[in-house]
Amino acid sequence: MAKVKGRTTFEEDLCKGCGLCVTVCPVNIISQDNSRINKKGYHPAAIEDEDMDKCIACTNCATICPDVVITVERL
Known part of the structure; x- marks a missing residue:
């Protein structure tokens, strides 16, 4: 069985930077972008x-x- 792939998009201007998504990502790919506001x-x-x-x-x-x-979209 093939591994499921996804594409995740963020509505950046609505994000309040709470970091909850960072803590629940099982593959640790989400981070706070400290280079942008x-x-x-x-x-x-x-x-x-x-x-x-x-x-x-x-x-x-x-x-x-x-x-x-x-x-999140499944590909």
Whole structure:
């Protein structure tokens, strides 16, 4: 059976940088982007482009996000 792959997107300007998604990612690819500040004044969560292929589409991040910032697509 092939491993499930996913593509995760963040509505960056809605993110309040709470970090909950970072703590629940089983493959540890989500991080706070300390190099950017969004429109709300927070460091948004993000996945580096080179790490996106490690996403297993578990949806843990989208489920725990209190602000519905994250969308996960199964590929």
